[in-house]
Amino acid sequence: MIRITGIRGCAKASFRKSLQVPLLRKFSTTNTKFTEASTTHFGSKTVLKEDKEKLVGNVFSSVASKYDVMNDVMSLGIHRLWKDHFINKLDAGKRPNSTEPLHFIDVAGGSGDIAFGLLDHAEKQFHDVESTMDIVDINPDMLKEGEKRALEQGKYYNDPRVRFLVQNGEKLDAIESNTKDIYTVSFGIRNFTNIQAGLNTAYRVLKPGGIFYCLEFSKIENPLIDFTYQQWSKVLPVMGSIVANDYDSYKYLVESIQRFPNQETFKSMIEQAGFKSCGYESLTFGVCAIHWGVKV
Amino acid sequence: MSQIKTNSIITNVFNCTAKLTSFKKISLIQNTHRFYHPNTTEYPKPHSYFPYLTYAPDSIQAKILSNCLQKHVPNTGINERSLINSCNDLGQSSTMLSVLSAPSNSAVLELIKFHLVTSRLELFHFASKNDKSLEEIFLKRLELNKPISNQLSALLSHLTSPFPSNLDVGIQELHNLSNDFVVLANDIKESHDFAWYSKRMGLSVAYVSSELFMAQDKSENFKETMEFAKRRLDNWRNYGTMYNNTEEFLWFQLMSGLSFVRSQTA
Structure with missing residues (x-):
């Protein structure tokens, strides 16, 4: 009798427990969604969402001073061509017979290469010395690197047109809605904890008629070239440890590239944020791609 | 032991289901795989708006471009200045130039491209009202160039300048146009042989030469261009007849030759 009550009591207790914490996997994927919501990927590891920001911060703090060397090593110098093409394709700037100056925002652009490139292009092509630029990065070390570069080149440092802001690209708290004409992000969006939130924020800060322009690593379609590229990726962390004495950061960078969605999936994510007339152009067989979308 | 086995089987089944679901999701999103059967997205109708233009007919891009073609191109020409003037008319900033340049550099x-695609659409509306002959459709397309006739040589030289993107747009649109001529004139006895290409190529040549003539034409209401175009079409028909006759003659000779050889060897 006592035994039976004991079993019943135990059964009741476990039943209650199962109601509170659903331990068993159901056929539907609700539980998986639940776990996915609190964690995210950091390279090949799964980490808590609140930790990813710090971890990515550590990576970029450690590579900030050797950022250029790192990019040159990783892409064999081709990243300069990609960035040049990105700036020329965007072809932005206030035209001589236009009335309004443009307001740029370059997110995750701490090193300033895209931001300065865009301003130089506007000045050289259209004599535009009015448009403004907000250079935004979550990492103060990377921003300092950009400020240092501005100081060294004697341009855009202490310039009222250019602001350096430490901001989380997913929120952009300091940027008001509907204020920007051109939103650029180059090799930065894959480090966002929540890429979709970043895209939604891009949509928020842009004016109607504003354009979202993104340069990011992507997927190679040709299997043979992809195979070669994968072999190259395996060597990169080793190269990183030789050049910058930092194996782990480079390993993270390679893994984050592999985890980033392919061209079509990323395009559909941009569309999901509300952008129209979205498209992309693959560069160097799809090693990276330029994506764009227009806020209507 | 058996429980462990059952568990591993269940896990495998779960994994497979997850893989299948993710595969389905990817294939739905990508839509890049070729299907066994033809589908509508793979072969869009030649006289449609999408996917040749990536923005809707009522979008701001379309408004800027059509305003530019109507008001600024005839005076300012086919250049960035007229596009900026059009942006200023509609209260848009220079950003729109970046927006417009994104799909085609x-x-x-x-x-x-907007002029070429919208003209083709207009041609489609013109031909779908009544049954029109090939000549009527051909001349109508030339008439659609009238508003920007003084800029026609600039347009043609832009399309033929040796940049891959220019040639891509020019050749693709020319092919779509000649295909539209054939389809809209109800001349759709589809031949799956060399005649399919020669028919369209002949029409393309006739159209381009007429447009080149139009760029230099100073006659009233482009009378001479229309006459020239009619002659080109006649030539095209004659060549077509010649092609068919030659083909028939050669085929007949081949068959009779074979029959002769057979009769001799039997």
């Missing part, structure tokens, strides 16, 4: 090329 140049805002001016997008302006030309």
Whole structure:
């Protein structure tokens, strides 16, 4: 009798427990969604969402001073061509017979290469010395690197047109809605904890008629070239440890590239944020791609 | 032991289901795989708006471009200046030039593409009202160039300048146009042989030569261009007849030759 009550009591207790914490996997994927919501990927590891920001911060703090060397090593110098093409394709700037100056925002652009490139292009092509630029990065070390570069080149440092802001690209708290004409992000969006939130924020800060322009690593379609590229990726962390004495950061960078969605999936994510007339152009067989979308 | 086995089987089944679901999701999103059966997205109708232009007919891009073609191109020409004037008219900033240049690498090329695609659409509406002959459709397309006739040589030289994107747009649109001529004139006895190409190529040549003539034409209401175009079409028909006759003659000779050889060897 006592035994039976004991079993019943135990059964009741476990039943209650199962109601509170659903331990068993159901056929539907609700539980998986639940776990996915609190964690995210950091390279090949799964980490808590609140930790990813710090971890990515550590990576970029450690590579900030050797950022250029790192990019040159990783892409064999081709990243300069990609960035040049990105700036020329965007072809932005206030035209001589236009009335309004443009307001740029370059997110995750701490090193300033895209931001300065865009301003130089506007000045050289259209004599535009009015448009403004907000250079935004979550990492103060990377921003300092950009400020240092501005100081060294004697341009855009202490310039009222250019602001350096430490901001989380997913929120952009300091940027008001509907204020920007051109939103650029180059090799930065894959480090966002929540890429979709970043895209939604891009949509928020842009004016109607504003354009979202993104340069990011992507997927190679040709299997043979992809195979070669994968072999190259395996060597990169080793190269990183030789050049910058930092194996782990480079390993993270390679893994984050592999985890980033392919061209079509990323395009559909941009569309999901509300952008129209979205498209992309693959560069160097799809090693990276330029994506764009227009806020209507 | 058996429980462990059952568990591993269940896990495998779960994994497979997860893989299948993710595969389905990817294939739905990508839509890049070729299907066994033809589908509507793979072969869009030649006289449709999408996917030749990536923005809707009522979008701001379309408004800027059509305003530019109507008001500024005849006076200012096919260039960035007229596009900026059009942006200023509609209260838009220079950003729109970046927006326009995104799909085809140049805002001016997008302006030309817009003219070509919308003219084809207009041609489709013109032909769908009543049954029109090939000649009527052909001349109507030339008439659609009238508003920008003084800029026609600039348009043609832009399309033929040796940049891959320019040639891509020019040749693709020319092929779509000649295909539209054939389809809209109800001449759709589809031949799956060399005649399919020669028919369209002949029409393309006739159209381009007429347009080149139009760029230099100073006659009233482009009378001479229309006459020239009619002659080109006649030539095209004659060549067609000649092609068919030659084909028939050669085929007959081949068959009779074979029959002769057979009769001799039997």
